[in-house]
Amino acid sequence: MTVGRAAELTGVTVRTLHHYDDIGLLRPSMRTPAGYRAYSADDVERLREVLAYRRLGFGLREIADLVDDPATDAAEHLRRLRGLLLEQRDRAAAMVAALDRELEARAMGIRMTPEEQLKAFGGQLYDAIGSAYPATRRTEPRIAGRIWAALGDARTVLNVGAGTGSYEPPDRDVTAVEPSAVMRAQRPQGAAPCVAATAERLPFEDQSFDAAMAVSTVHHWRDPVAGLREMRRVARRVVVFTYDAADTGGRQEFWLTRDYLPEFAGLLVGWPSLADLTHAIGGRAEPVLIPWDCADGFFEAYWRRPEAYLEDHVRRAVSVWTRVGRPAEQRAVGALRADLASGRWAERNRDLVALDAADLGLRLLIA
Numbered sequence: 001m002t003v004g005r006a007a008e009l010t011g012v013t014v015r016t017l018h019h020y021d022d023i024g025l026l027r028p029s030m031r032t033p034a035g036y037r038a039y040s041a042d043d044v045e046r047l048r049e050v051l052a053y054r055r056l057g058f059g060l061r062e063i064a065d066l067v068d069d070p071a072t073d074a075a076e077h078l079r080r081l082r083g084l085l086l087e088q089r090d091r092a093a094a095m096v097a098a099l100d101r102e103l104e105a106r107a108m109g110i111r112m113t114p115e116e117q118l119k120a121f122g123g124q125l126y127d128a129i130g131s132a133y134p135a136t137r138r139t140e141p142r143i144a145g146r147i148w149a150a151l152g153d154a155r156t157v158l159n160v161g162a163g164t165g166s167y168e169p170p171d172r173d174v175t176a177v178e179p180s181a182v183m184r185a186q187r188p189q190g191a192a193p194c195v196a197a198t199a200e201r202l203p204f205e206d207q208s209f210d211a212a213m214a215v216s217t218v219h220h221w222r223d224p225v226a227g228l229r230e231m232r233r234v235a236r237r238v239v240v241f242t243y244d245a246a247d248t249g250g251r252q253e254f255w256l257t258r259d260y261l262p263e264f265a266g267l268l269v270g271w272p273s274l275a276d277l278t279h280a281i282g283g284r285a286e287p288v289l290i291p292w293d294c295a296d297g298f299f300e301a302y303w304r305r306p307e308a309y310l311e312d313h314v315r316r317a318v319s320v321w322t323r324v325g326r327p328a329e330q331r332a333v334g335a336l337r338a339d340l341a342s343g344r345w346a347e348r349n350r351d352l353v354a355l356d357a358a359d360l361g362l363r364l365l366i367a
């Protein structure tokens with residue numbers, strides 16, 4: 001591929017590509033029959049990596065180190081880039097949501113404080129949305145019971161992606177890991193000590209805990225498999241409460257995503273399968289049924305209490321709504337409101353009323 005054609009396809013100037021050549025970042029290694037310099041298939045692959053890292057804001061020197069790293073093959077680069085782009089998408093979604101809130105506030109004559117205005121630009125999705133979390137997110141004792149039983153006789157426990165610490169067992173020696181400053185600041189007084197770090201890089205020696213747990217967090221990690229392997233590395237036992245993204249198995253289809261929020265499926269694209277997640281820790285998966293009166297307000301919690309999804313504070317405590325974006329959220333909520341008023345929801349979901357618990361794809365992974 002000629003340099004001119006690559007410039008045309010990527011929207012980068014020929015001058016920039018020549019600069020990459022001059023500094024040795026990307027040299028066209030072939031010649032066209034007419035003697036012009038041209039990119040080979042491998043060069044094009046490298047160009048894509050360079051441009052993607054560039055778009056993510058990396059400096060040219062950092063990019064050179066990244067693409068020259070002999071320990072990273074092409075597939076690993078794609079996975080890493082994918083994770084970084086998703087993180088950027090989440091951050092953009094959080095910023096859009098925060099700006100929408102500010103616009104709404106302004107329209108009502110309310111000025112947000114300088115602190116509130118700056119929060120939207122925090123580094124993490126949960127730095128932007130985390131302050132809405134405690135309104136509905138708390139320990140569901142029946143799920144906590146399952147998690148604590150799975151921890152067995154572990155005395156020292158690492159809680160990864162700990163948030164405000166909802167599922168930390170009170171009778172063990174717990175250490176928490178949480179990357180978001182907003183979430184760390186909301187941990188109750190007397191909660192377990194909390195380290196600012198991410199799952200993908202746990203700052204602990206091999207096998208330093210009896211058990212490691214992670215609750216409703218794996219889907220936020222840039223690289224879930226790497227994070228789970230880290231948990232496996234630092235602990236002898238691993239317990240993870242997560243979601244099975246495959247829509248197979250005997251479970252119920254969740255009416256909220258089926259009938260109102262099909263955009264949810266887009267959030268799951270590229271999400272590792274339950275088998276991949278289980279394999280990363282070398283364990284097994286058990287279904288966790290969600291009780292109809294679940295106390296922890298996660299996305300599926302209100303499956304038999306549909307009116308709850310009309311409440312703004314319920315939605316704000318669940319990242320799915322920020323990630324799908326305000327237009328999809330408003331459309332879904334409007335349609336649900338209309339169907340509840342007309343009786344259509346009740347008619348369509350008649351079978352649910354008789355159930356006390358439902359399998360909506362939540363799983364406990366135990367290794």
Ligand SMILES: C[S@@+](CC[C@H](N)C(=O)[O-])C[C@H]1O[C@@H](n2cnc3c(N)ncnc32)[C@H](O)[C@@H]1O
Pocket residue numbers: 124126137160161162163164165166167177178179180183197198199200214215216217220221222
């Ligand atoms: C839905 S909250 C769950 C919090 C808590 N485990 C609970 O059950 O209430 C998800 C948490 O994952 C954290 N998180 C996001 N990315 C992470 C990462 N790469 N490593 C560890 N935690 C992460 C977020 O900051 C957030 O606090």
